[in-house]
Amino acid sequence: xxxxxxxxxxxxxxxxxxxxxxxxxxxxxxxxxxxxxxxxxxxxxxxxxxxxxxxxxxxxxxxxxxxxxxxxxxxxxxxxxxxxxxxxxxxxxxxxxxxxxxxxxxxxxxxxxxxxxxxxxxxxxxxxxxxxxxxxxxxxxxxxxxxxxxxxxxxxxxxxxxxxxxxxxxxxxxxxxxxxxxxxxxxxxxxxxxxxxxxxxxxxxxxxxxxxxxxxxxxxxxxxxxxxxxxxxxxxxxxxxxxxxxxxxxxxxxxxxxxxxxxxxxxxxxxxxxxxxxxxxxxxxxxxxxxxxxxxxxxxxxxxxxxxxxxxxxxxxxxxxxxxxxxxxxxxxxxxxxxxxxxxxxxxxxxxxxxxxxxxxxxxxxxxxxxxxxxxxxxxxxxxxxxxxxxxxxxxxxxxxxxxxxxxxxxxxxxxxxxxxxx
Amino acid sequence: xxxxxxxxxxxxxxxxxxxxxxxxxxxxxxxxxxxxxxxxxxxxxxxxxxxxxxxxxxxxxxxxxxxxxxxxxxxxxxxxxxxxxxxxxxxxxxxxxxxxxxxxxxxxxxxxxxxxxxxxxxxxxxxxxxxxxxxxxxxxxxxxxxxxxxxxxxxxxxxxxxxxxxxxxxxxxxxxxxxxxxxxxxxxxxxxxxxxxxxxxxxxxxxxxxxxxxxxxxxxxxxxxxxxxxxxxxxxxxxxxxxxxxxxxxxxxxxxxxxxxxxxxxxxxxxxxxxxxxxxxxxxxxxxxxxxxxxxxxxxxxxxxxxxxxxxxxxxxxxxxxxxxx
Numbered sequence: 001x002x003x004x005x006x007x008x009x010x011x012x013x014x015x016x017x018x019x020x021x022x023x024x025x026x027x028x029x030x031x032x033x034x035x036x037x038x039x040x041x042x043x044x045x046x047x048x049x050x051x052x053x054x055x056x057x058x059x060x061x062x063x064x065x066x067x068x069x070x071x072x073x074x075x076x077x078x079x080x081x082x083x084x085x086x087x088x089x090x091x092x093x094x095x096x097x098x099x100x101x102x103x104x105x106x107x108x109x110x111x112x113x114x115x116x117x118x119x120x121x122x123x124x125x126x127x128x129x130x131x132x133x134x135x136x137x138x139x140x141x142x143x144x145x146x147x148x149x150x151x152x153x154x155x156x157x158x159x160x161x162x163x164x165x166x167x168x169x170x171x172x173x174x175x176x177x178x179x180x181x182x183x184x185x186x187x188x189x190x191x192x193x194x195x196x197x198x199x200x201x202x203x204x205x206x207x208x209x210x211x212x213x214x215x216x217x218x219x220x221x222x223x224x225x226x227x228x229x230x231x232x233x234x235x236x237x238x239x240x241x242x243x244x245x246x247x248x249x250x251x252x253x254x255x256x257x258x259x260x261x262x263x264x265x266x267x268x269x270x271x272x273x274x275x276x277x278x279x280x281x282x283x284x285x286x287x288x289x290x291x292x293x294x295x296x297x298x299x300x301x302x303x304x305x306x307x308x309x310x311x312x313x314x315x316x317x318x319x320x321x322x323x324x325x326x327x328x329x330x331x332x333x334x335x336x337x338x339x340x341x342x343x344x345x346x347x348x349x350x351x352x353x354x355x356x357x358x359x360x361x362x363x364x365x366x367x368x369x370x371x372x373x374x375x376x377x378x379x380x381x382x383x384x385x386x387x388x389x390x391x392x393x394x395x396x397x398x399x400x401x402x403x404x405x406x407x408x409x410x411x412x413x414x415x416x417x418x419x420x421x422x423x
Numbered sequence: 424x425x426x427x428x429x430x431x432x433x434x435x436x437x438x439x440x441x442x443x444x445x446x447x448x449x450x451x452x453x454x455x456x457x458x459x460x461x462x463x464x465x466x467x468x469x470x471x472x473x474x475x476x477x478x479x480x481x482x483x484x485x486x487x488x489x490x491x492x493x494x495x496x497x498x499x500x501x502x503x504x505x506x507x508x509x510x511x512x513x514x515x516x517x518x519x520x521x522x523x524x525x526x527x528x529x530x531x532x533x534x535x536x537x538x539x540x541x542x543x544x545x546x547x548x549x550x551x552x553x554x555x556x557x558x559x560x561x562x563x564x565x566x567x568x569x570x571x572x573x574x575x576x577x578x579x580x581x582x583x584x585x586x587x588x589x590x591x592x593x594x595x596x597x598x599x600x601x602x603x604x605x606x607x608x609x610x611x612x613x614x615x616x617x618x619x620x621x622x623x624x625x626x627x628x629x630x631x632x633x634x635x636x637x638x639x640x641x642x643x644x645x646x647x648x649x650x651x652x653x654x655x656x657x658x659x660x661x662x663x664x665x666x667x668x669x670x671x672x673x674x675x676x677x678x679x680x681x682x683x684x685x686x687x688x689x690x691x692x693x694x695x696x697x698x699x700x701x702x703x704x705x706x707x708x709x710x711x712x713x714x715x716x717x718x719x720x721x722x723x724x725x726x727x728x729x730x731x732x733x734x735x736x737x738x739x740x741x742x743x744x745x746x747x748x749x
Contacts, residue, residue, distance in 0.1 A: 081713050088715060110494055110715070201698055254583035256610050256698055271588065387494060390714040391515050397699030398516050401612040411516040418515070 038071045039323040041312075042097035044083035046076035049283055053344030057152070057331065060339040065326035073097050084386075091116050096315035098324045104151045104311040105140050105382030106226065111313070112143050118314040119146045123325060129332045132350040136374030137307065140382065149311035150332045153346035156279045156365055157377045158211045158298045158306040161264075165292050166194055166273045175296045179215055179243055182299040186250045189273040198263035198272035199251035202397040206379040208276050209244050209396060215300025216240035219373045222304075226376065226383040228420045232413040241405045248400065256400055267293070278308070278380070282361035283345025295361070297368075305372030308380035309349060388419035481728070488721035497718075506722040518699075519707065519723070526703045528616040529623075530684040536624035537680055538673075541631025546661075548632070549639045559636070562629035570626070574693030577622040581608035581694070615700050623690060627683075631676050638672035639665065678738045685731050704730075 039061075045054045051074075058070050075083035080101075087100055096116070102108050111117045124130045124147050130138060133151070141147050167185075170192045176182040186196035199205060214222045217236050224230030231237075252258070252266065264281060266272035268290045275281075276298060285293050297304070312331050314324050330336040337348035338357055347358070347366045355363045376383035378392060395411035398404075491502035510519040544562055548555050565573070582590035585605045589597045596604040608618040642665055650664045688705040695701045697710055704727050711720040 084713070201696070252588075253585075253607065254588075254610065256700060257578070257583055257695055385494075386714040387716055390710060394518055394699055394702075394710075395516050398521075401610070401700050407516060414515045 036320050037067065037069045037323065039065075039068050039099070039320055039327050040071040040073045040097040041327065042073040042075070042083070042087060042100035044075055044080040044101065046074045049280075049287075049344050053153075053340045053346075056339035056343045057336055060333075060336045061327060061330045064330045064333070064336075065323065068320070068323040068326055070327075071098075073100075091315070094317055096318050098318050098320050099312045099314060099327055101310055102149065102313060103381035104149055104309040105376050106384050107381035107386060108149055108311070108313070109143060110385060112148050116316055117148045118316055118321075120148055120150065120314060120328070121146050123328070127329050127332055132332070132334075132352055134351055134370070134374060137309075137349060140307075140374065140376055141311075149313045150328045151309035151311040151349040152331045152337065153310055153341050153344060154349050154369060155308050155346050155380075156305055156368075157207055157308055157380060158214065158301050158304065159277065159279050159281070159295050160211075160298050161267060161275045161277060161281055161285075162273055162294050162296075163267045163270055163292055164294050166192075166267075166270050167294070170194070170273065172273075175294075176299040178300045179212070183246065186247075186274070190250065194270070195252045195266060195272040196250040196274065197247065197252075198266040198275040199248075199255040200258040200260045200263040201256050202393040202400070203379050204258075204260050204263065204277070205248075205255070205396045205400055206393055207278070207377070208247065209240075210306065210377060210379060211276055211298035211301060212244045212247065213237070213240050214304050214306065214375060215298065216243060219304045219375045223375055223383075225416070226378060226420065228416065232416045233409065237412070238405075238409060241409055245399075245403060245405050248403070256397065279361065279365055280345060282359075286345075286359070303368070303372040304375050305368055306375050306377050307369075308377050308382050385419055388415050391415040391419065484721045484724055487717055488725045490718050492717045493719065494715050502718070506718045507726070510719070510722060510726070518702070519704070521699075522702045522704050522707045525616045525701065526685065526687070528614075529620050529687065529703065530681065532617045532620040533623050533627075533684050534677065534680055536620060537628050537631045538676065540624060540628035541676070542635055544628065544632040545635035545639060548636055559633070562632050564629065565626045566630045568626065570622075570690040571693045573622050573626055574690045577625075578694045581618060581621075583607040583610045609695050609701055612700060619691060619694060619701055622694065623684070623687070627680060631680070634672055634676055635669065638669045642668050674738065674741075678734060681734045682731050685727065685734070 041054075043050075043054060045051055054072075054074070058072075061068075061070055075086050083101075087097075090096060091111075091114075102111065108117070129150065133141075137151070137154075138147070141149060141151070166189070170185075170188040172185045172188055174181075176185045189196035199208065210222075213225065216239055217225075217230065221230045221236065225232060225237075252263075252272070255263070260277055260281075261284070263272070263275050264277065264284065267275045268285070268288065279295075282295070312328055314321065314328065318324055331340075332350075334348075334350060334353060337350055337353060340346075341348050341362070342357060345359075345362070347353075347362050347369060351370050353366065355366050358366065378384040378389055381389065384392070392412060392415055395408055395415065398411070399408040487499070488506060489501060489503060490499040491497055491505075492499050514520070544558075548558060552558075580591040582593055584590055585593055585607075586597070589605060592608075593605045596602065607615075609615045611618065646664055646668075647660065650660050655664065686705055687703055688709070691701050691703060691706055692709075697706050702710075704723050708720050708723045708727070711723065
């Protein structure tokens with residue numbers, strides 16, 4: 001092989017420049033920020049009602065905190081799954097956003113245990129939030145006597161939606177008040193030849209199971225499932241799983257490929273009578289122009305209000321703590337919660353909000369939020385960690401195909417042993 | 424960048440007495456560098472990138488799989504092979520062995536299906552029928568479609584709804600009155616993964632056909648003529664003369680499709696999304712990563728890598744031997 005000096009230099013140059021280029025991409029990401037007026041708000045609210053809600057909140061932030069600048073750090077896709085991955089890597093490299101969105105409750109405990117978020121108890125007093133939020137919510141937010149996040153909204157998970165016309169045609173005159181009445185109503189729908197209960201894939205099935213557990217165990221024992229004081233292997237749970245199995249028998253067989261909106265469509269098209277889903281369904285049905293819907297709390301849940309909330313935190317080592325606190329204050333304020341929730345279709349966490357500002361469904365939910373017994377949700381991260389949520393959703397998916405209640409109870413009990421530390 | 428060619432000029436003046444020998448050695452060292460230096464220099468960027476981003480990251484993944492990092496906050500403490508043994512013995516509802524079983528069924532149906540269709544088409548086209556080029560293009564074309572795109576179409580075709588809610592293939596069966604053929608496709612608890620292999624067979628049979636067609640064409644005409652002279656019929660000709668020569672082709676097909684099947688992810692994600700019934704190890708890795716169980720995700724990835732290696736490495740060794748012999 002002939003080799004000239006010129007070629008050697010060229011090859012060496014090429015090699016070096018490629019290496020430098022390779023290194024450069026990894027180093028470039030840290031050189032952002034620097035403007036201390038900026039408050040980078042990290043969310044997965046990138047479109048739809050969520051984006052509208054965020055915009056409303058930003059509008060309020062601009063008037064309340066004029067000396068700071070809002071910077072949108074939204075990561076779209078995967079219902080927050082993508083955002084959580086990005087967030088985990090940013091926290092690991094000590095490059096946290098000014099504030100980030102997280103489901104309030106158990107999902108936050110990972111961050112708290114890792115010491116990645118600051119204690120906000122003192123600010124809660126200054127901002128008057130400990131008087132404005134209901135006690136049940138404050139209890140769920142409190143870890144070892146301290147509060148670490150400010151909830152922006154509240155959704156209710158345990159709501160049973162129905163198509164009024166279909167239900168009336170089947171001769172169901174009164175809304176079912178307990179599981180026995182619900183089974184009777186489902187039988188009537190079955191006799192009419194419609195799908196009695198519309199259901200989607202694993203996480204929507206988990207929501208249904210949680211509602212059945214609330215009915216059969218009562219709110220207190222249900223709460224105990226997630227902190228280890230109620231055993232998943234107990235006889236009460238066996239009975240609840242029996243009821244759940246019976247309910248699944250009324251559901252559409254193709255549920256495991258359905259998202260919640262597919263199940264919602266069955267109800268809208270009059271092909272199904274009932275569907276259990278969170279109260280974001282109200283906003284969605286309204287947007288789709290469907291009027292013949294009705295809603296009740298899941299039969300047997302009585303006043304249990306199964307909540308989930310998006311909340312914001314103050315990460316340790318954030319670039320602009322002062323600006324972040326101003327953002328958090330806006331999020332917790334009556335004006336901020338109104339600006340956000342009237343657009344997103346959720347209700348404010350504060351109990352002092354004016355009901356007249358909200359649409360019909362939210363008004364009734366706000367009244368129940370004030371008086372109801374507050375219980376958390378595993379499917380939406382307020383009751384269990386992400387690891388437990390994944391394990392439980394998988395076990396539920398298995399049950400959907402093999403209907404083996406004993407195996408489901410064993411799996412749930414194992415998940416409890418693995419992920420829940422007894423209080 | 425270790426191939427610095429100029430260490431000798433600085434040492435040479437210090438030992439003038441041994442100059443002749445030094446000079447001789449210097450020339451030979453220089454000659455050797457001149458021989459392989461430029462090649463190494465040109466290869467070095469890709470070598471360094473491979474070392475860091477492939478083998479370095481494999482090593483990092485193995486280390487992670489042996490650590491106790493089971494959530495976002497755990498530190499990387501050494502835990503040994505506990506994560507691996509837990510996957511086989513203590514995984515909740517035997518999720519991992521279930522995903523391996525799914526992968527096994529999928530791979531079996533996928534390989535048999537593509538081989539059968541591919542060889543059949545190749546045999547038909549090999550008979551020099553008119554319009555061969557058109558048929559070849561038609562059969563090969565599905566390969567150009569991405570698994571994600573075809574997965575979305577097959578998701579609809581394999582709609583699990585039956586009766587008046589039927590869609591896709593079930594709706595066709597329903598319309599033709601063949602209601603006994605309506606079935607839940609991918610949602611069948613036992614045979615769902617066999618249905619999942621159908622889109623993959625549809626996409627890659629044409630590729631297998633192309634490989635076998637090339638194999639057929641590579642067999643010299645003299646061999647066929649000789650066989651005909653000896654009085655061999657069509658069946659004997661294929662059975663004893665042509666098929667034995669296609670063993671390398673069949674082996675390549677099995678390796679290429681086999682390792683594709685082991686890593687199957689995109690097709691399953693677009694046909695059913697993640698879920699128990701159709702979960703395979705690659706999807707399980709993704710699901711585990713979403714719950715921040717890094718050690719477990721890494722352990723499944725390592726097992727997946729070993730599975731693929733079991734298929735690929737013997738093939739590489741065999742290939743090397745064949746090449747050296749020729």
